[in-house]
Amino acid sequence: MADVDLWVVQLSALQPRSRALTAVLSPRERDRAAGLKSAARHTEFTLTRGFVRTVLCGYVGAPAAELELSDAGQGKPVQVPTPGTVAIAFNVSHSKGAVALAICRSRAVGVDIERIRPMPNALAMAAQYFAADEHRRLAEQLEPTDRDALFLRFWTRKEALMKAHGGGLTLGTGAICVDFGPAPVGGIVRLIEGRTFAVTDCDVVPDCHVCVAAEGPAVSVTLREASGLLDRL
Ligand SMILES: CC(C)(COP(=O)(O)OP(=O)(O)OC[C@H]1O[C@@H](n2cnc3c(N)ncnc32)[C@H](O)[C@@H]1OP(=O)(O)O)[C@@H](O)C(=O)NCCC(=O)NCCS
Numbered sequence: 727m728a729d730v731d732l733w734v735v736q737l738s739a740l741q742p743r744s745r746a747l748t749a750v751l752s753p754r755e756r757d758r759a760a761g762l763k764s765a766a767r768h769t770e771f772t773l774t775r776g777f778v779r780t781v782l783c784g785y786v787g788a789p790a791a792e793l794e795l796s797d798a799g800q801g802k803p804v805q806v807p808t809p810g811t812v813a814i815a816f817n818v819s820h821s822k823g824a825v826a827l828a829i830c831r832s833r834a835v836g837v838d839i840e841r842i843r844p845m846p847n848a849l850a851m852a853a854q855y856f857a858a859d860e861h862r863r864l865a866e867q868l869e870p871t872d873r874d875a876l877f878l879r880f881w882t883r884k885e886a887l888m889k890a891h892g893g894g895l896t897l898g899t900g901a902i903c904v905d906f907g908p909a910p911v912g913g914i915v916r917l918i919e920g921r922t923f924a925v926t927d928c929d930v931v932p933d934c935h936v937c938v939a940a941e942g943p944a945v946s947v948t949l950r951e952a953s954g955l956l957d958r959l
Pocket residue numbers: 770771774799800801802803817818819820821836837838839855856881884885888889890891892893894895899
C-alpha cells in the first residue's frame with residue numbers, strides 16, 4: 727500500500743448499492759442514522775459509512791459488518807483493532823454528493839473534499855478562521871472565482887489538517903498558515919505542540935478540491951478506483 731490511499735466516489739454511484747451498503751452498519755450506526763432529522767444527511771451518513779466499512783474490510787482483514795469503529799474523542803471515527811485484524815487509520819469527508827476516504831497504515835490521517843462553488847462570505851469567513859496572511863492573499867484576488875477557489879483551497883487544507891490531528895476546531899486554525907506559495911501541491915505544517923503534518927492537495931475530480939493531511943513527513947497519495955468494488959456488491 728502507498729503511504730495514503732485515497733478513494734473518491736459520488737453518492738449517486740453508491741445509491742444503487744444502498745441495500746448492501748446499509749446492511750453492514752452496526753446497531754450504533756443505525757441508531758445514529760435514525761436520529762438524523764434531514765433525509766439528505768441520513769442518506770449521506772448511511773451510504774458513506776457503508777462504503778467506508780466496505781473499503782476498510784479489504785485492508786483490515788475482517789468482514790465489513792464486524793469492523794469495530796468508534797469515536798476517538800471530538801467525534802473522529804477510528805478503527806479499533808480486534809485480534810487477528812490489522813490496524814488502519816482512516817478519515818472521511820463529504821461535500822454536496824461527493825465522498826472522499828483516506829486510508830493510511832502507519833500515520834494519523836485526515837481528508838477534506840469541497841465542491842468548488844461561489845463563496846459569497848469568503849472574506850468574512852477568512853477573517854474568522856484564517857491566518858492574517860491568508861486573509862490578505864484572498865483580499866488580493868480581484869476575480870470572485872479566483873478568490874472562491876483559493877478560499878476553498880485553504881479551507882480544505884485546514885480541515886484536512888484539523889481532521890488528521892483529531893482535535894477539530896480546538897486546533898485554532900487562525901494560528902496556522904497553509905499558504906504554501908504559487909502553484910502549490912502542498913507543504914509541511916509544524917504545530918506549536920511539535921507535531922508535524924504533510925498537507926497534500928489531491929485534485930482528482932474536476933469540480934472539487936480534495937486535500938489529505940498525514941502526520942509526519944511528505945507522503946505519496948494514490949487514487950483508488952471504487953467501481954470494481956461496488957460492482958461486486
Ligand atoms: C466536524 C469536522 C471534523 C468536519 O466537518 P465538515 O467539514 O462539516 O464535514 P466533513 O464531511 O469534511 O467531515 C465529516 C466527517 O469527519 C469525521 N469526523 C467527525 N469529527 C471528526 C474529528 N474531530 N476529526 C476528524 N474527523 C472527524 C466523521 O467521519 C464525519 O463524517 P460522518 O459523521 O458521516 O462519519 C470539523 O472540522 C468541523 O466542525 N468543521 C466545521 C467547519 C469549520 O468551521 N471549519 C473551519 C475551517 S478553517
